[in-house]
Amino acid sequence: MKFSKQALLKLKNKNKRLKPSKYKILKRDSLRGKIKGTSERPRLSVYRSNENIYAQIIDDTIAQTLVSCSTLDRTIKVQISNGRTCEASRIMGEKLAELSLKKNITKIVFDRGPYLYHGRVKALADGARAGGLQF
Template sequence: MKFSKPVLLKLKNKNRRLKFNKYKILKRNKLRGKVKGTMERPRLSVYRSNENIYAQIIDDTTSQTLVSCSTLDRSIKLEIKNGRTCEASKLIGEKLAELSLKKNIKKIVFDRGPYLYHGRIKALADGARAGGLEF
């Protein structure tokens, strides 16, 4: 049984016939359809798990990852206790901004994925802004 995206989102409120991951993918694709990264303004994509946070700057025209950073990196892991705090996310944003400025990337498009702009996602964005990136 195949449904269109608007129908699937309406089904979410009516009954729980489809799994949560399917709705998560739909939400991400809905936002991703509007946000595209170019060489002038690459896309900052964020993935948040329960334990860690990952961020990467992507050029969608060539499908290349230009810069990436996560709480699992050795230099960052030494500075933080665990990767699930807002302080760790802010540190990731600052480190990502530092690495991207070395590659002459100053303007980006922020892609939060299926996550709300709140908590760790907001802390990462604030850290990137403090590091010198322009959204």
């Protein structure tokens, strides 16, 4: 069953039961409409799973990933015990900043996706700021 964005908002406001994935898509799309990556300020997109965290820097004008990093990378995996901690996210943010500075990317736009700016997502952002990226 397909719903429009307006219908989803109405159903959400009326406390009707929809699948959580529908709410996740609605939340992501409402944020994504405001955030666009350009060649001057690409977008840092975050995906967080139960086990790991992934991030990539995207230029939306040409629809191309410029830099990507995750807790599964060998250089990061050696430093951490598992990818579920805030410490692992902070280390990954610093590594992502290091890789982006090599490609002369200093200013970015942060796209947290459907996730709250809290916990591992916040730790990744703090690590990227510590590494030299400007949000």
